Amino acid sequence: MANYTPKPSDKFTFGLWTVGNIGRDPFGSPTRKPLDPEYIVRKLGELGVYGVSLHDNDLVPIEATPAERNRMVKRFKKALEDSGVRVTMATTNLFADPVFKDGAFTNANAKIRAYALQKTLYSMDLGAELGAPTYVFWGGREGAEVDAGMNTLDAIAHYREAMNFVAEYSQDQGYGYRFAIEPKPNEPRGDIYLPVVGAALGFIATLDKPELFGLNPEFAHETMAGLNFVHAVAQAIDAGKLFHIDLNDQKMGRFDQDLRFGAENIKEAFLLVKLLEDSNYPGVRHFDAHALRTEDEAGVWEFAKGCMRTYLILKEKATRFDKDKEIQAILKAYKVQDSGLGKLSKKYTRKNAETLKAHTFDRVGLGEQGAGLERLDQLTMELLLGVR
Ligand SMILES: [Mn+2]
Numbered sequence: 454m455a456n457y458t459p460k461p462s463d464k465f466t467f468g469l470w471t472v473g474n475i476g477r478d479p480f481g482s483p484t485r486k487p488l489d490p491e492y493i494v495r496k497l498g499e500l501g502v503y504g505v506s507l508h509d510n511d512l513v514p515i516e517a518t519p520a521e522r523n524r525m526v527k528r529f530k531k532a533l534e535d536s537g538v539r540v541t542m543a544t545t546n547l548f549a550d551p552v553f554k555d556g557a558f559t560n561a562n563a564k565i566r567a568y569a570l571q572k573t574l575y576s577m578d579l580g581a582e583l584g585a586p587t588y589v590f591w592g593g594r595e596g597a598e599v600d601a602g603m604n605t606l607d608a609i610a611h612y613r614e615a616m617n618f619v620a621e622y623s624q625d626q627g628y629g630y631r632f633a634i635e636p637k638p639n640e641p642r643g644d645i646y647l648p649v650v651g652a653a654l655g656f657i658a659t660l661d662k663p664e665l666f667g668l669n670p671e672f673a674h675e676t677m678a679g680l681n682f683v684h685a686v687a688q689a690i691d692a693g694k695l696f697h698i699d700l701n702d703q704k705m706g707r708f709d710q711d712l713r714f715g716a717e718n719i720k721e722a723f724l725l726v727k728l729l730e731d732s733n734y735p736g737v738r739h740f741d742a743h744a745l746r747t748e749d750e751a752g753v754w755e756f757a758k759g760c761m762r763t764y765l766i767l768k769e770k771a772t773r774f775d776k777d778k779e780i781q782a783i784l785k786a787y788k789v790q791d792s793g794l795g796k797l798s799k800k801y802t803r804k805n806a807e808t809l810k811a812h813t814f815d816r817v818g819l820g821e822q823g824a825g826l827e828r829l830d831q832l833t834m835e836l837l838l839g840v841r
Contacts, residue, residue, distance in 0.1 A: 459501035474743035491532035498536030506542035509576035543580025559608035596642030633669035667696030673703035701742035715763035
């Protein structure tokens with residue numbers, strides 16, 4: 454039996470807001486007391502966690518004075534030092550305060566857009582002071598319920614201006630951030646701008662310094678939209694844009710559940726872990742999820758341990774998949790090779806086009822051939838169910 458105890462080298466990370474979630478929902482009050490950031494960091498360290506991420510206001514309340522801020526940061530740094538946990542990602546809370554009720558960077562009000570940018574610059578200072586290499590933008594309030602304001606084109610342009618501004622600021626200050634945009638289709642807004650991974654990839658290409666920007670895709674977010682998260686991550690990897698990842702789980706068609714990783718879609722979780730491991734994804738494995746509202750603090754740590762344990766179990770299953778002779782034989786047969794035709798269709802030359810056009814294909818025979826995917830999928834399930 455493999456050892457499923459997490460180690461820092463597994464690079465698991467959690468947001469302060471994840472294990473710190475107090476179990477509030479739109480219909481009910483908190484079911485848990487807030488936990489101190491220092492306590493969270495020490496506890497995560499004990500569990501073998503590599504890093505922690507934070508919004509500015511997870512550590513420093515929005516109304517704190519500079520002196521209070523410095524005291525809190527000092528205490529937090531001490532906890533990081535004691536626990537060996539590092540800050541792996543920082544981000545700005547541009548969604549909780551009423552000022553952001555109609556958006557931050559995309560707000561129709563120039564004063565609010567400027568305030569959002571100011572808040573972000575201070576938050577980037579904080580993240581840099583704590584050593585965060587990655588800065589995430591989740592535009593939770595960047596969206597609309599009412600499009601009669603005719604703000605969409607302006608909103609995208611303002612979003613771009615903000616991203617260009619923060620990229621210059623990061624370079625000017627020598628912070629060296631890599632920025633990761635986190636798409637989400639809806640919630641809290643009726644419709645959020647840049648709703649899915651593909652939309653964010655398209656947007657990044659329009660920025661002044663696209664090389665500084667990548668993606669922070671989240672399992673639950675693409676799943677809420679009814680999309681295939683593994684495909685979205687593969688496209689981000691292909692584009693060299695997987696800068697960060699938010700692991701959790703979600704039932705399609707529900708509110709944003711932020712379930713424990715692997716709690717719901719085991720096969721997709723397995724294929725995701727296999728994709729990350731096979732492609733040697735060098736980044737952290739960040740859990741953006743929270744314990745169910747039914748849980749007390751003990752349940753919170755069970756949730757955190759469960760996320761990491763499931764990842765490690767699925768990683769081991771991926772190794773077994775690669776070593777399974779029958780599975781590999783089916784895969785080999787599925788991926789039919791033909792060196793001549795393969796080479797011919799790889800790159801256009803006039804000669805290749807002519808040869809291709811002159812070739813006679815056994816269209817009927819090719820159409821009759823089965824792919825073997827029923828057997829492959831069944832064996833995959835049996836492997837996951839533990840009978841293989
Ligand atoms: Mn997230």
